Amino acid sequence: xxxxxxxRGDDGMVVKTLTGNKAVAxxxxxxxxxxxxxxxxxxxxxxxxxxxxxxxxxxxxxxxIRVESEHSALAATLGAAAAGARSFTxxxxxxxxxxxxxxxxxAGARIPxxxxxxxxxxxxxxxxxxxxxxxxxxRDSGWIISIAxxxxxxxxxxxxxxxxxxxxxxxxxxxxxxDGFILSxxxxxxxxxxxxxxxxxxxxxxQPYVITPESGVVMGNLAADEDxxxxxxSIQTAMVEAKKVISEVDDEYGEVFGRKYGGLVECFHCDGSxxxxxxxxxxxxxxxxxxLKLRDEGYSVGVLRVRYFRPWPDEEIRRLLxxxxxxxxxxxxxxxxxxxxxxxxxxxxxxxxxNLPAVRGVIAGLGGVDxxxxxFYELTxxxxxxxxxxxxxxxxxxWHIPQVYRGKYPExxxxxxxxxxxxx
Amino acid sequence: MPVKLRDFPRTHFNMxxxxxxxxCPETMGLRYVKMAxxxxxxxxxxxxxxxxxxxxSPKSGINFPILNIVFAAAASAAAGMKAGFEMLGRDDVQVVxxxxxxxxxxxxxxxxxxxxxxxxxxxxxxxxxxxxMNTGIQRSGATPYGAWTTTTWTGKKEHKKNVPxxxxxxxxxxxxxxxxxxPQDFIEKLRKAATVKGFKYIHLHAPCPVGWRFxxxxxxxxxxxxxxxxxxxxxxxxxxxxKISSFSRLYxxxxxxxxxxxxLKLQGRFxxxxxxxxxxxxxxxxxxxxxxxxxxxxxxxxxxxxxxLGK
Ligand SMILES: Cc1ncc(C[n+]2csc(CCOP(=O)(O)OP(=O)(O)O)c2C)c(N)n1
Ligand code: SF4
Numbered sequence: 001x002x003x004x005x006x007x008r009g010d011d012g013m014v015v016k017t018l019t020g021n022k023a024v025a026x027x028x029x030x031x032x033x034x035x036x037x038x039x040x041x042x043x044x045x046x047x048x049x050x051x052x053x054x055x056x057x058x059x060x061x062x063x064x065i066r067v068e069s070e071h072s073a074l075a076a077t078l079g080a081a082a083a084g085a086r087s088f089t090x091x092x093x094x095x096x097x098x099x100x101x102x103x104x105x106x107a108g109a110r111i112p113x114x115x116x117x118x119x120x121x122x123x124x125x126x127x128x129x130x131x132x133x134x135x136x137x138x139r140d141s142g143w144i145i146s147i148a149x150x151x152x153x154x155x156x157x158x159x160x161x162x163x164x165x166x167x168x169x170x171x172x173x174x175x176x177x178x179d180g181f182i183l184s185x186x187x188x189x190x191x192x193x194x195x196x197x198x199x200x201x202x203x204x205x206x207q208p209y210v211i212t213p214e215s216g217v218v219m220g221n222l223a224a225d226e227d228x229x230x231x232x233x234s235i236q237t238a239m240v241e242a243k244k245v246i247s248e249v250d251d252e253y254g255e256v257f258g259r260k261y262g263g264l265v266e267c268f269h270c271d272g273s274x275x276x277x278x279x280x281x282x283x284x285x286x287x288x289x290x291x292l293k294l295r296d297e298g299y300s301v302g303v304l305r306v307r308y309f310r311p312w313p314d315e316e317i318r319r320l321l322x323x324x325x326x327x328x329x330x331x332x333x334x335x336x337x338x339x340x341x342x343x344x345x346x347x348x349x350x351x352x353x354x355n356l357p358a359v360r361g362v363i364a365g366l367g368g369v370d371x372x373x374x375x376f377y378e379l380t381x382x383x384x385x386x387x388x389x390x391x392x393x394x395x396x397x398x399w400h401i402p403q404v405y406r407g408k409y410p411e412x413x414x415x416x417x418x419x420x421x422x423x424x
Numbered sequence: 425m426p427v428k429l430r431d432f433p434r435t436h437f438n439m440x441x442x443x444x445x446x447x448c449p450e451t452m453g454l455r456y457v458k459m460a461x462x463x464x465x466x467x468x469x470x471x472x473x474x475x476x477x478x479x480x481s482p483k484s485g486i487n488f489p490i491l492n493i494v495f496a497a498a499a500s501a502a503a504g505m506k507a508g509f510e511m512l513g514r515d516d517v518q519v520v521x522x523x524x525x526x527x528x529x530x531x532x533x534x535x536x537x538x539x540x541x542x543x544x545x546x547x548x549x550x551x552x553x554x555x556x557m558n559t560g561i562q563r564s565g566a567t568p569y570g571a572w573t574t575t576t577w578t579g580k581k582e583h584k585k586n587v588p589x590x591x592x593x594x595x596x597x598x599x600x601x602x603x604x605x606x607p608q609d610f611i612e613k614l615r616k617a618a619t620v621k622g623f624k625y626i627h628l629h630a631p632c633p634v635g636w637r638f639x640x641x642x643x644x645x646x647x648x649x650x651x652x653x654x655x656x657x658x659x660x661x662x663x664x665x666x667k668i669s670s671f672s673r674l675y676x677x678x679x680x681x682x683x684x685x686x687x688l689k690l691q692g693r694f695x696x697x698x699x700x701x702x703x704x705x706x707x708x709x710x711x712x713x714x715x716x717x718x719x720x721x722x723x724x725x726x727x728x729x730x731x732x733l734g735k
Contacts, residue, residue, distance in 0.1 A: 035507045035508055037500075037503075068541075069535070076507070079493075079502060079505035079507075080505060080507050102497060105493065105494050212509075213465060216489055217489050218488075219491050220490075221480070222475070
């Protein structure tokens with residue numbers, strides 16, 4: 001038995017208590033995936049294990065390729081998909097880095113496949129805990145990249161990923177991110193819709209071409225530089241189209257299954273709030289808790305949760321943040337020598353605004369360092385108080401030192417510096 | 425049944441736009457693959473000369489459906505394709521890897537080993553021109569001792585990696601060596617491989633005029649000399665039994681072999697070899713045949729280990 005308990009809802013919907021990884025496996029099964037190729041790595045491993053179990057025990061009609069590496073895992077997934085089969089893989093951290101070459105190849109081939117990325121720190125030193133440097137490392141590759149907040153969203157996004165990536169306006173592979181351990185290994189109730197309803201909602205597989213003996217299709221031989229350039233351009237246009245498709249799918253899914261998340265971003269009291277936190281992944285829940293407390297205390301503050309890192313939610317950020325007085329970015333990743341990823345991306349949108357808000361970029365939680373709601377409360381409150389007291393500033397690299405190190409280091413680690421400026 | 429030249433289909437296999445050098449053994453080999461497998465095959469090609477030989481998209485200079493793939497992942501991509509076809513009820517498709525010696529003996533060895541161990545139902549052809557030709561003649565694990573390459577200017581110091589033996593050790597149902605100098609033999613082996621279920625490995629010797637420094641008109645002759653000198657024995661390993669192929673049988677006997685120098689002297693890559701180097705290569709040949717002899721004589725009545733699993 002794969003789960004601790006389950007009960008049947010009113011309309012055939014089953015509510016199960018699942019870990020994030022099992023939620024993934026159930027969504028993959030519900031999408032009637034035909035080929036799975038994956039390789040174990042903590043914290044992704046229980047996805048491969050569960051799918052192998054489902055396939056071996058006839059619960060799922062698919063073929064499992066027990067590959068010898070992640071590089072092969074994605075190559076096999078791509079091969080199966082090029083032959084016309086809906087296919088899936090999953091990995092984390094070092095596995096994702098090992099397959100990076102094939103990540104690019106798959107997007108360039110414009111073959112839809114779905115991959116779970118269970119986020120995890122990259123070594124050395126070895127560390128198996130949550131961190132976003134692995135998933136954001138795929139940023140430029142041409143994959144649609146989403147990240148969930150909770151296990152229900154993990155299930156919903158995984159199912160939607162097949163719909164989105166196989167949409168003819170998109171035809172790009174898609175990553176669904178879920179945070180290592182915090183989601184992957186923690187149980188929470190997950191509604192699993194009736195299979196018949198899923199089958200009605202998810203169309204049979206569509207893809208731009210299939211390589212059969214009769215097809216005459218050749219994928220990937222040399223191209224003139226100009227053709228190569230235009231193919232790159234077409235990936236960018238597909239990304240722009242994907243924004244529409246993502247929000248359509250979110251709407252439709254809401255109508256059919258009763259859950260709607262807001263498309264590329266989730267706006268939690270963010271619209272019209274004076275201050276906003278920008279954050280992604282599971283700890284958004286803690287940020288929301290902090291925000292509710294601050295709102296009770298009279299602060300005008302909200303959370304803009306990034307659900308899709310690619311395509312990047314340009315319009316949403318511009319619309320929702322340009323009226324903010326201050327924006328606090330919380331990044332669980334760092335581009336060494338640069339800054340946090342969410343901040344770096346969003347600054348290009350804020351630069352478009354005539355009303356540059358005060359900005360602080362916090363680097364926190366690397367390697368799984370726990371940051372709770374109380375810390376989000378403190379970080380947010382002190383940011384707001386500082387802006388109210390001193391006026392706007394740009395402070396893009398603020399290292400949130402782990403509790404055990406506080407007092408041993410200066411309160412501000414030398415970073416980028418903090419610049420005050422007159423409001424534009 | 426031996427294949428006769430007159431039975432070969434007359435279709436055009438190499439199309440305009442084929443970008444191979446004159447005398448290219450890979451183009452020759454691809455033609456034989458098409459002759460052998462007809463219209464039921466799809467190719468998986470990792471980086472190498474054959475990625476370029478196809479010419480410029482959206483057209484292709486070889487008459488095959490092809491999934492081009494990254495250098496190290498040909499066997500895995502092919503395994504995935506086969507699984508996809510199986511799940512879609514298309515059991516008739518032959519998924520064929522066409523990879524260079526670099527893509528096989530070196531960077532792709534891990535993926536191939538995985539596919540072989542899993543028994544993925546594909547035909548893997550290593551087209552062995554004994555160096556990384558596409559990047560400009562660098563040594564590979566399959567480059568023979570003494571050969572000049574652009575990363576072994578004074579000659580390679582190590583012997584050729586014996587990939588067919590490595591594949592025999594994987595206990596797959598079918599392993600064979602072949603040569604572009606003996607198309608009938610290669611085609612016959614391909615057709616046999618197509619009837620075998622599981623992982624099939626064919627190692628095709630492919631003398632390259634550019635990398636080996638010989639006249640482009642001599643490709644078949646040099647390929648045949650490799651066999652006649654005993655440097656490249658043709659054999660077949662099927663269900664646990666090794667058999668020397670007919671074109672090589674004569675050269676089991678050392679005295680019948682063409683002197684190795686006849687092969688070496690036609691190739692610029694061996695120009696600098698001293699007599700002592702030639703002797704090292706001759707000893708390599710003797711050793712190779714001694715090993716083959718052992719394998720041929722080794723009683724293996726139970727087929728492959730896979731058969732013991734009832735597969
Ligand atoms: C990961 C990776 N490393 C290096 C290369 C560069 N590269 C392309 S083809 C090639 C050599 C191919 O040699 P081989 O497999 O022997 O095929 P041949 O060109 O001789 O047909 C190399 C090193 C690459 N494409 N990918
Ligand atoms: S370098 Fe050799 S193998 Fe490569 S295309 Fe030219 S002749 Fe063929």
